[in-house]
Amino acid sequence: MSESDLRPGQNLAHLLAPSWKREVSRWYAEDTPSFDWAGFVVGEEVQEAILWGKSGGILAGVPFFDEIFKQAECEVEWLLPEGSVIPPNSKTKVAVVRGKARNLLLAERVGLNTLARCSGIASISRRFRDLARAEGWKGVVAGTRKTTPGFRLVEKYGMMVGGVDPHRHDLSSMVMLKDNHIWATGSITSAVQSVRRVAGFSLLVNVECQNYEEANEAISAGANIVMLDNLLGEELHGAAKRLKEEWKGKREFLIETSGGIVEGGLKARLGPDIDILSTSAVHQSCPHVDFSLKIQPRQKA
Structure with a gap:
């Protein structure tokens, strides 16, 4: 906003x-x-x-x-x-x-x-934001948590004035299970089920996934958001479309694309099955x- x-x-x-x-x-x-x-x-x-x-x-x-x-x-x-x-x-x-x-x-x-x-x-x-809107995309462009220590509030505020979503503000704002969490726990299912016991109903769970199979497991385990990290082209959009079709009417979830997104590569990440595009390019460098x-x-x- x-x-x-x-x-x-x-x-x-x-x-x-x-x-x-x-x-x-x-x-x-x-x-x-x-x-x-x-x-x-x-x-x-x-x-x-x-x-x-x-x-x-x-x-x-x-x-x-x-x-x-x-x-x-x-x-x-x-x-x-x-x-x-x-x-x-x-x-x-x-x-x-x-x-x-x-x-x-x-x-x-x-x-x-x-x-x-x-x-x-x-x-x-x-x-x-304007580039995404010009393409007719209805999803959310968001910043990331890769902010300057001690200056995050100012940087997140700047994102909102510019019209992009500030994403999560800190580790307490939303559960994000990244690759290190998964590897340390043993599996996506184990990590999601474990955090659900303590996070309760009020926190969304976002799981970083490297491919369709991991995203499918995350949704099955109860993830609210699956982040297709560093997936490009047909691999990204094909996986997103397949997930939406296979889980339609069974489970509500959002698909996020992230990883290395810069201004020149923004359009290639936009698609009808992508709900969130998150990038650190709006505040780093x-x-x-x-x-x-x-x-x-x-x-x-």
Whole structure:
């Protein structure tokens, strides 16, 4: 779901629990562990700074940017709403930030880094979503859990602003049995049955499968989702079609395709029997959106 998919009055920022704000304090502790030497130079005169968008992309990360500057006792006035398209090859005025000069500069790099990363993820997420929609595919494009430790919330948020599904957030969100779980347990059936005893009815079970036979076993054992990992072409779509036909009316399940999916190979993974496409390409190694924060020059007397 992206900002454009929301109903009036809805806001993705409302998903965030208050506890995330403690992360901002940690970011400050990392960036300014002792003295702010340069802040001594500029002092505490109230100044105004312009936030410029300097490369094309989707604006994302507004609540994080707001909190960063709030903790620095500054105010942010947004000129564009979150989810807006920043045009490429232009200099776009995105927001005005007001506060004491040393506080503006204290928060500058923490705020820009967060906004740039979140917006970059939203931008490539939007491209993936739009490519899938252009093909007429009705399934779900999702990110993965291959996120940056300590920064997952921002990265998952960027995916949602861009319009892709954030998939599971952590090991506690959904049961995902991967190849190592299967090998360590002995079989897919044993692993699924074992986890069902403790996970209860409220958690979905997703099983990573290498071929049709493994997927068939997973469905038989009670998996809610089968991930056909690294299967391509006819092997992928043939297996998905066969599974849907053979289990029709007997068991409800979803089929996920994953493994090495990049923008250029997206279309080849889409098909009528594929329900979910999950990829780390929407957040790993994606380019950032370039922003700068410029304090306005003092007026000469």
